[in-house]
Amino acid sequence: MTYTPERPARVGLIGTGNIFGRYVHGMARFPRLKIVGCADLDHARAVKAAAEHGIAAYDSVEALLADPDIDIVVNITPPVAHAAVTAQAIRAGKHVYVEKPVAATVAEAEPLMALAEKHGVRYGSAPDTFLGSAAQTARRALDEGAIGTPVGATAFVTHSKAETWHPDPTFLFVPGGGPGLDLGPYYLTHLVNLLGPIATVSGLSRIGAPVRAVTSPGRTVESIEVTTPTHAAAVLGFASGVIGSLQMSFDVWNHHLPFIEVYGTEGTLSLPDPNGFDGDVRVRGNLDAEWTTLPPVFEPSGPLEMEVQMLRGSGVDDLAGAVDGAPHRASAALAFHVLEALEAVETSSTTRQVVELTSTAARPAPVNSEGATA
Ligand SMILES: NC(=O)c1ccc[n+]([C@@H]2O[C@H](COP(=O)([O-])OP(=O)(O)OC[C@H]3O[C@@H](n4cnc5c(N)ncnc54)[C@H](O)[C@@H]3O)[C@@H](O)[C@H]2O)c1
Structure with a gap:
C-alpha cells in the first residue's frame, strides 16, 4: 500500500492523555497521515480531547478497532497497557505504532513481533527522535570517520521532574516506569543508531526516595509510593567492542552532565538532548583547541523550544513509508532490543551477573538528506 496526500494513511489514536495533543499537532505536519479519530478507556476523556482538537471520538477502543477506515493505530496508553492494546490492534489487522517503551516487560513484548508478522501488519515503536537532524548529523559524522574508530560512549538520563508538571505521573x-523505561529508550536508541547493537549489560539500581510529592498544577494525586528503581548505573558492551557507560536517574535533579558523548581514537562527538529532534552536534579532535558545531545534514524540524521538539509523528510517518516497502527505522524490533538492554540493567542488579542479550538490532538506515523518512 502506498500512502499519499491523496490517499493518506488513516490513523486512530488510542489513549487521549498528556501526550495526545502533541501527536495530533505533530502528525498534521506529515501529508500522508490523516487522523480519523480517537478512543480511550475513559470515554469522557476521549470525548473532551476529541472536541478540543476537532476530531471524532469513538464510543470505545473496540469501536475504533472495528472501523475498516483505520489503517494505523497509534497506541499512546500508559506503558502497562501497551502490550494488551497493541495485541488487540494487531489482531484487528491494523498497523501499530506504540509509544515507548514498546511494552512494560520483555516477556510481554516478545510475542507481539511474531503476532504482527502472522497478521501481516507493520509494528513500529517510539522513540523516533533519532530520525531527527541531530542524531542523523552525528551518525553521518561518525560514519565519515570524524572521531576515528569509536572506543567508548557515555549517556546520562537525568530527571524530567515529571512530578512538577504531569497531573498524574504515578x-x-x-x-513499567522508572528513568530506564521512561527516558532510557531515547538514549539507548540513539546509541544503537550510532554504534550498533548491544551484546552485554551489567548494572546496579536502587530506589532513591521511597515517596515522591507531586507538585504539578492541576495534579490528581498528592504523592506516589515508589516501587521501581529510580537510580541506575550500567556498563554496556556493544557488539562492535565499544564500551558504553549509562546513568539513568530520577534522583539527579541538577547537574553539569552531557546527554550523550561518543569517544573515538581521534576525537569526541557530543549530542544534544535525545528527547528532541534537533540541536547542536559538536565534534572535537583530540588536539583541537575548540569544539566545532557540525552543520545539520538536513533542515531541523523547528526551533529548539520544548513544545516544538516534543511534537511527535515522525515515527508514524516512518511506519507509513515502511508499509510501502521503505526501510522501517523506528521498528518494534529496534525498540525490543533497547527494552531488553534496559531490563537487563535490573536483572544484572538483582543477580549481580553480567547479562548477555538474546536480541540484536541492525543500525537503522540513515534518513535521506531531505529529512524525509520515505
Ligand atoms: N507525557 C509525556 O510527556 C510523554 C512523552 C513521551 C512519551 N510518552 C509516552 O506516551 C504514553 C502515554 O503517556 P501520557 O503521559 O499521555 O499518559 P496519560 O496517563 O496522561 O494518558 C494515558 C491515557 O491512556 C488511557 N488508557 C489507559 N489504559 C488504556 C487502555 N487499556 N485502553 C485505552 N486507553 C487506555 C488513560 O485513560 C489515559 O487517558 C506513555 O507510554 C508515555 O511513556 C509520554
Missing part, C-alpha cells in the same frame, strides 16, 4: 514510579 506510572513513572511503578514497574
Whole structure:
C-alpha cells in the first residue's frame, strides 16, 4: 500500500492523555497521515480531547478497532497497557505504532513481533527522535570517520521532574516506569543508531526516595509510593567492542552532565538532548583547541523550544513509508532490543551477573538528506 496526500494513511489514536495533543499537532505536519479519530478507556476523556482538537471520538477502543477506515493505530496508553492494546490492534489487522517503551516487560513484548508478522501488519515503536537532524548529523559524522574508530560512549538520563508538571505521573514510579523505561529508550536508541547493537549489560539500581510529592498544577494525586528503581548505573558492551557507560536517574535533579558523548581514537562527538529532534552536534579532535558545531545534514524540524521538539509523528510517518516497502527505522524490533538492554540493567542488579542479550538490532538506515523518512 502506498500512502499519499491523496490517499493518506488513516490513523486512530488510542489513549487521549498528556501526550495526545502533541501527536495530533505533530502528525498534521506529515501529508500522508490523516487522523480519523480517537478512543480511550475513559470515554469522557476521549470525548473532551476529541472536541478540543476537532476530531471524532469513538464510543470505545473496540469501536475504533472495528472501523475498516483505520489503517494505523497509534497506541499512546500508559506503558502497562501497551502490550494488551497493541495485541488487540494487531489482531484487528491494523498497523501499530506504540509509544515507548514498546511494552512494560520483555516477556510481554516478545510475542507481539511474531503476532504482527502472522497478521501481516507493520509494528513500529517510539522513540523516533533519532530520525531527527541531530542524531542523523552525528551518525553521518561518525560514519565519515570524524572521531576515528569509536572506543567508548557515555549517556546520562537525568530527571524530567515529571512530578512538577504531569497531573498524574504515578506510572513513572511503578514497574513499567522508572528513568530506564521512561527516558532510557531515547538514549539507548540513539546509541544503537550510532554504534550498533548491544551484546552485554551489567548494572546496579536502587530506589532513591521511597515517596515522591507531586507538585504539578492541576495534579490528581498528592504523592506516589515508589516501587521501581529510580537510580541506575550500567556498563554496556556493544557488539562492535565499544564500551558504553549509562546513568539513568530520577534522583539527579541538577547537574553539569552531557546527554550523550561518543569517544573515538581521534576525537569526541557530543549530542544534544535525545528527547528532541534537533540541536547542536559538536565534534572535537583530540588536539583541537575548540569544539566545532557540525552543520545539520538536513533542515531541523523547528526551533529548539520544548513544545516544538516534543511534537511527535515522525515515527508514524516512518511506519507509513515502511508499509510501502521503505526501510522501517523506528521498528518494534529496534525498540525490543533497547527494552531488553534496559531490563537487563535490573536483572544484572538483582543477580549481580553480567547479562548477555538474546536480541540484536541492525543500525537503522540513515534518513535521506531531505529529512524525509520515505
Ligand atoms: N507525557 C509525556 O510527556 C510523554 C512523552 C513521551 C512519551 N510518552 C509516552 O506516551 C504514553 C502515554 O503517556 P501520557 O503521559 O499521555 O499518559 P496519560 O496517563 O496522561 O494518558 C494515558 C491515557 O491512556 C488511557 N488508557 C489507559 N489504559 C488504556 C487502555 N487499556 N485502553 C485505552 N486507553 C487506555 C488513560 O485513560 C489515559 O487517558 C506513555 O507510554 C508515555 O511513556 C509520554
